[in-house]
Amino acid sequence: QKSFLSSWFKSYSNATHGTLYAGFSYMGYPTTYKERVAIQTVDLRDVNLFDGPHERQIRFDQELLKTMYPSSWKDVLVRVSVCDDKDHDGLCSDEKENALSVRELSFTGQNIPQSLRLDVWAGRHFTRAGDPDMCELQYSPLVLDLNGDGVKLSAAEQGVLFDLNDDGTPVYTGWIAGQDEAFLIRDLNDNGEVDSGAELFGSATRLKNGSRAENGFEALKELDANHDNRMDGSDPMWNELRVWRDLNRNAEVDWGELSTLDESRVAAIDLDYVDISEVDPFGNETRQRSVFWKRFWMQWNPRKIVDVWFRTLRRD
Structure with a gap:
């Protein structure tokens, strides 16, 4: 069974949530959704960039897509988001700003990879603490x-x-x-x-x-x-x-x-x-x-x- 697996490794210390979405886009990959459903959310608040390797995982089975969208699952976009959840609602879709230097990844339902590790780092907002040159990714x-x-x-x-x-x-x-x-x-x-x-x-x-x-x-x-x-x-x-x-x-x-x-x-x-x-x-x-x-x-x-x-x- 094909599944989608996403892990955040050494995530930015104040990135609070990672969210996996499924839905349809207006014009196709990778533009905005006209319909979007939050499938899974992971809390990242205890992940610290400077305190050794940490990760959180989201696992998503392709079969769930087929159940949600039986006639059109192949064209559904599955998107990974990581954000600073400023309104504390557990979602990334409603955040006006995202300080993380990470681009969202999107896949169509028929092209979901067996597994994926998304490397998240702080980019231009990288905190100068601990080892300032530490950016293993x-x-x-x-x-x-x-x-x-x-x-x-x-x-x-x-x-x-x-x-x-x-x-x-x-x-x-x-x-x-x-x-x-x-x-x-x-x-x-x-x-x-x-x-x-x-x-x-x-x-x-x-x-x-x-x-x-x-x-x-x-x-x-x-x-x-x-x-x-x-x-x-x-x-x-x-x-x-x-x-x-x-x-x-x-x-x-x-x-x-x-x-x-x-x-x-x-x-x-x-x-x-x-x-x-x-x-x-x-x-x-x-x-x-x-x-x-x-x-x-x-x-x-x-x-x-x-x-x-x-x-x-x-x-x-």
Whole structure:
């Protein structure tokens, strides 16, 4: 029997309710409902972001949909909501504001997944308490803005399935969305693929001491042989680095997507980064930023390189 299972893991400390709805939409996925029924509500008030792993679960059987909507259950939308229940009525549907950086997920009745784990985090309202950098549900790689028009990213719901954390488990993750955004990669096993986040420069990069890098810039610093706080042609590892433009956004290296730094006219990467906090509408957070230099004839022009902590969704 197919069922829907939703869990909130390390939820925001003042998120008070998670609600599962079923109903019909005016225009289809994922627009507003014209008829909506609250199927199940879970209390989240005792869940604390900083007090170890916590989760709450909602289980919903597809058979219940068939009972509620016998002739149209396949087209019914099932939606997951998490909210700050300010009016204390146990519902998320009537909240005017939602401080959580989480996008609702919707599924049609015939496409309800066997199980789903919804990762909820506080986003731009993240409380600076305990460990301020603790956000286990985001993972980072370095992203280059090759043409200087800004870094364009996608939502986890519209992203790709990729083992970003190098833990053997692919997750649905936000991703680069433009044609001129690219990852900086190092093909550790020389197979012509990017197998996991370990081959990107970010939170999954293993340092020489066996620990994980604090961020992508710290990972790249280990390859700065002359310790001038810059990666360029004077560093022996420069020629091993590649630029990956995932043009069709399938998380696989296809023909024409990989190039050397020289082929991409990247002349140098400054490793003297600054800490920032910019959260896009999809919950992807840019935490570190620096510049790289792109060569145009005899001129070097600065471009942005950022460490993006992508929001992810784990689906079992």
